[in-house]
Amino acid sequence: MYSLNVRDHFMIAHSLxxxxxxxxxTLHGATYVVDATFRRPILDADGLVVDIGQASACLKAILAxxxxxxxxxxxxxxxxxxxxxxxxxxxxxxxVQAIHDGTLGDNARAVTTLCVALKESPVAWxxxxxxx
Numbered sequence: 001m002y003s004l005n006v007r008d009h010f011m012i013a014h015s016l017x018x019x020x021x022x023x024x025x026t027l028h029g030a031t032y033v034v035d036a037t038f039r040r041p042i043l044d045a046d047g048l049v050v051d052i053g054q055a056s057a058c059l060k061a062i063l064a065x066x067x068x069x070x071x072x073x074x075x076x077x078x079x080x081x082x083x084x085x086x087x088x089x090x091x092x093x094x095x096v097q098a099i100h101d102g103t104l105g106d107n108a109r110a111v112t113t114l115c116v117a118l119k120e121s122p123v124a125w126x127x128x129x130x131x132x
Contacts, residue, residue, distance in 0.1 A: 001113075004049035005037045006056045010063040014071040014082045021081075027072070032087070033119040034063060036095055044107040054104050062094045084118045084126040092116040092128045099132055 011031045016024045036059050038050045071082040080086060092114060099108050117127035 001039050001041055002043055002049045003037050003039045004052060004055065005035055006052060006059050007033060007035050008056070008059050008063050009033045010067040012066060012069055012071050012082075012087075016081050016083065018081065027070070030084075030120060032084070034059065034091060035115075035117045035119070036091070037115040037117075038108070038111045039113045039115075040111045042110070044110065046107070048107065050104055050108040050111060054108070058095065058098045058103055059091075062091055062098070084120050084124075085128065088116045088118045088126050088128040091118075092130065096132050 009032060011029065013027055013029045015027045018025070036055065038055065040049050043049065066087075071077050095114055095116065098104055099111055099114075102109075104111075111132050113129065114132050115127055115129035117125055119125040
């Protein structure tokens, strides 16, 4: 299986609901480093998994929609705990949509799996991986 990874980052504010989150129940900030790994079994005619420039630009655009936002104020997240795991799935879903709608080019439609990892610190991260 071939893979290509692109990386970017974004910053948010949010609070989490439930006693399990302790002090994170109050409003706090997070800076995430995001790795998006695209995988496919066979390279395209140009020898690519996906165009690295298009993948980087797409990830940057998706993260721009979240960057410097207080997620508690975003109606689409009402009732959700915007945990690191939750956000990994959110970004995954948006990247999958970009693959399906052609934003990453026609050849990217052959990507079979995608993994999105959010690194909250050098020692803690979460990810979501699935079929495209």
